[in-house]
Amino acid sequence: MRELALHILDLVQNSLEAGASHVLLAIIEDSSADTLTIRVSDNGRGMDDATRRRVLDPFVTTRKTRRVGLGLPLIDMSTRQCGGYLRIDSKVGEGTEVEAVYRHSHLDRPPLGDLVATVKTLIVANPELDFVYRHEVDGTAFTVATGELTSILGEMPLTHPDVLAWLGEYLAAEEVKLYGGAKHEND
Amino acid sequence: MKTIEDLKRMREQYQEQTKVRHAGGIQIIVGMGTCGIAAGAREVMAAILDEIAKRKLQDITVRQTGCIGMCEQEVLVDIVRPGEPRITYGKVTPAAVAKIVGEHVVNGRIVEDLVVGKIS
Numbered sequence A: 001m002r003e004l005a006l007h008i009l010d011l012v013q014n015s016l017e018a019g020a021s022h023v024l025l026a027i028i029e030d031s032s033a034d035t036l037t038i039r040v041s042d043n044g045r046g047m048d049d050a051t052r053r054r055v056l057d058p059f060v061t062t063r064k065t066r067r068v069g070l071g072l073p074l075i076d077m078s079t080r081q082c083g084g085y086l087r088i089d090s091k092v093g094e095g096t097e098v099e100a101v102y103r104h105s106h107l108d109r110p111p112l113g114d115l116v117a118t119v120k121t122l123i124v125a126n127p128e129l130d131f132v133y134r135h136e137v138d139g140t141a142f143t144v145a146t147g148e149l150t151s152i153l154g155e156m157p158l159t160h161p162d163v164l165a166w167l168g169e170y171l172a173a174e175e176v177k178l179y180g181g182a183k184h185e186n187d
Numbered sequence B: 001m002k003t004i005e006d007l008k009r010m011r012e013q014y015q016e017q018t019k020v021r022h023a024g025g026i027q028i029i030v031g032m033g034t035c036g037i038a039a040g041a042r043e044v045m046a047a048i049l050d051e052i053a054k055r056k057l058q059d060i061t062v063r064q065t066g067c068i069g070m071c072e073q074e075v076l077v078d079i080v081r082p083g084e085p086r087i088t089y090g091k092v093t094p095a096a097v098a099k100i101v102g103e104h105v106v107n108g109r110i111v112e113d114l115v116v117g118k119i120s
Helices: A004-017 A049-054 A071-080 A115-124 A146-153 A161-178 B004-016 B034-038 B041-054 B094-107
Strands: A022-030 A035-042 A085-091 A095-103 A130-137 A140-145 B026-031 B060-065 B077-080 B086-089 B115-119
Touching (some): A004 A022, A004 A095, A004 A115, A071 A085, A071 A095, A115 A130, A130 A146, A140 A146, A140 A161, B026 B034, B026 B041, B034 B041, B041 B094, B086 B094
Antiparallel strands (some): A022 A035, A085 A095, A130 A140, B026 B077, B086 B115
């Protein structure tokens, strides 16, 4: 996939399919360590050790609808092409944490891409999910949680036209602030 | 500049409005498995959300779902209008979204040439 934001969407979909009700997505950019870390932690059903070791094999999937699972193998490959790694911690009945680490300055590292579209989708399309998004750039962080928005909105749905328009602009403005008002690498 | 305060004001206005409601909520479901994402599901989702905002549609629920085994037909979008069969559209592009929303979601007319499945 050409954007890390698309891999992120894929990782959170895995959490949803594992029955998670709580998902924490953290993106941590650290220029002194030259790393870009994507971490997705969930409280889904988790995997035993044998399964965890096999999920990077494309011919393993939990789905009954098709026999090939490409999500995690693709992310694993992209991290290793960029001087990084993919780590998966999981415990049956407790949840899973997936961490993808890239060398930030690596020439082959895909751009973060349209994080606003990814986060907006994850919030709006999963109103009951306790989803927390945190993006940290050299110590400055922006956090938004679905629960924070829905508790302000009450019975007003996230799909209300005014809320949709607000959300896109709000997320975009906060992302710009993270980079000190400077243009994002995608612009 | 958009802030959380704007959201609070929005809710207050919403509560003051006399609620004009469409006949029960319409559901839009977008396939977001790896296959869907690779085929452009996020862009289709973004186009759907933009269309809802632009047309000021109320009472629409948007959901994401995983792979349902028709990977070659992605991006898949299901429209469920209350009391009507669930319609699955295949190979949906952002450009087709305006048509699906305008015809089917708003006016109840199925866009036959994009349909890949119907569940009563």
